[in-house]
Amino acid sequence: MEAIDRLVFTFFNADVAAKYLPDILRGMGVTALLGLAIVAAGLALGLGLALLRSMAPRWLRILIEIYADIMRALPPLVIIIVLFFAFPSIGISLSSFAATWLALSLILAAYAEESIWAGINAIASGQREAARSTGMSTWQALCNVVLPQALRMAMPPLTNRVISITKSTALGSVVALNEILNNAQSASSHAGNPTPLTLGALAYLVIFIPVVFIARVMESRQSWMK
Amino acid sequence: MDAILRNFFSLDIYAQVLPYLLSGLWTTVWLSLLVIPAGMVAGLGVALLATQSRARWVRILVAIYVDLFRAFPPLVLLIFIYYGAPFIGLDLPKLLAVFIGFVLNNASYYGEVFRAGIRSIPAGQMEAANSTGLTRWQALRHVVIPQATRNVLPDLVGNSVEVVKLTTLASVVALPELLRVSRDAQALLYNPSPIVLAALLYLALLWPLVRLVAVLERRSRVAR
Numbered sequence: 373m374e375a376i377d378r379l380v381f382t383f384f385n386a387d388v389a390a391k392y393l394p395d396i397l398r399g400m401g402v403t404a405l406l407g408l409a410i411v412a413a414g415l416a417l418g419l420g421l422a423l424l425r426s427m428a429p430r431w432l433r434i435l436i437e438i439y440a441d442i443m444r445a446l447p448p449l450v451i452i453i454v455l456f457f458a459f460p461s462i463g464i465s466l467s468s469f470a471a472t473w474l475a476l477s478l479i480l481a482a483y484a485e486e487s488i489w490a491g492i493n494a495i496a497s498g499q500r501e502a503a504r505s506t507g508m509s510t511w512q513a514l515c516n517v518v519l520p521q522a523l524r525m526a527m528p529p530l531t532n533r534v535i536s537i538t539k540s541t542a543l544g545s546v547v548a549l550n551e552i553l554n555n556a557q558s559a560s561s562h563a564g565n566p567t568p569l570t571l572g573a574l575a576y577l578v579i580f581i582p583v584v585f586i587a588r589v590m591e592s593r594q595s596w597m598k
Numbered sequence: 599m600d601a602i603l604r605n606f607f608s609l610d611i612y613a614q615v616l617p618y619l620l621s622g623l624w625t626t627v628w629l630s631l632l633v634i635p636a637g638m639v640a641g642l643g644v645a646l647l648a649t650q651s652r653a654r655w656v657r658i659l660v661a662i663y664v665d666l667f668r669a670f671p672p673l674v675l676l677i678f679i680y681y682g683a684p685f686i687g688l689d690l691p692k693l694l695a696v697f698i699g700f701v702l703n704n705a706s707y708y709g710e711v712f713r714a715g716i717r718s719i720p721a722g723q724m725e726a727a728n729s730t731g732l733t734r735w736q737a738l739r740h741v742v743i744p745q746a747t748r749n750v751l752p753d754l755v756g757n758s759v760e761v762v763k764l765t766t767l768a769s770v771v772a773l774p775e776l777l778r779v780s781r782d783a784q785a786l787l788y789n790p791s792p793i794v795l796a797a798l799l800y801l802a803l804l805w806p807l808v809r810l811v812a813v814l815e816r817r818s819r820v821a822r
Contacts, residue, residue: 379686441805448763448766449766450793454790457784457790458606462601462605462606540671552674560681566678566682566685569681573670577670585665588665
């Protein structure tokens, strides 16, 4: 019994929790905002790159492919650290929020581009030709016929990637971004008690369990529609 | 232009720190070689429990485990283990904390991959194997798992690439892998070239693997 009391006192200390809860809540705001900003920018850029790749000249297509490869090969933490610690010495200083946002958006864009482009590629060219023969312009055929199907195909790999990239916002703590993990860590060293870390862990679950759940529902509906 | 060369691609500094960075790269490689097989074995166990267990509560527990770790950032898990353990009187060595965190995290990812693989094998295969006198375990081992593994090979390799990228998180608890040693070198020399060199080394290590995953994916799409 005493052991359990000690465990509760250590990891679920109500006094410490009450004192540092506001910090964690503020961190949750930053994490949520950052996550949404990354998803918006990353998906938009990825879609743009995929469209560009489907109609650009050869050299540009190769450039896009190289970009996607590099962003998928480099660890996210390395990109964040290069942006935050190396770029100031050539006169480009980014805040920790901007560096984390930019790095993770660039990475998500690379994955989104690959998934959407694979989707576009998988649509038989006859569909595009048929759409063109009804009088649609190339652009109309792409937007009204090809893209809706391509996006549906790109969905399952993309949802997984979106979850894993938004989880990576925790990496911002390494460049002292005041998101959940960073706030939890400084609070727990302040308090000399790991309860804020427990709170931080719970905060991540509060944000991401619904996301994972929605992804599961979307996946099962997807396999249902096929 | 000059500032970029001096701060990002200084050859003098590259030459100076390369041996140090290569020792970090070596740590990255063996840490990956430790975590990948362990994560795969644990993931296969998770997948077998999820698909083969007859007890409903076991399957539910496994589903909760998988979703929990899918929702939990690995860095948070690592920090929790590393900084939390001493409070309950456990003094975990860095390497062990990193290993436990990464394997717990990856068991759920590899588990999902293997589960999809096992699901892709029609039930008739198991029944046919049983009818030839193989026990359930023998049928799994010799018939189902080999085919399941082949079907999800691109995802297995893809997740292993993610593991190598994941090892950079160990830098946060000062395990001297590639990213950590490059940051130490940067702090020592007041020049970010070592970080850029580390990025180039990661690229050299991982680009071929990313290409391999792309080739495997294309081949499995064609085969279908």
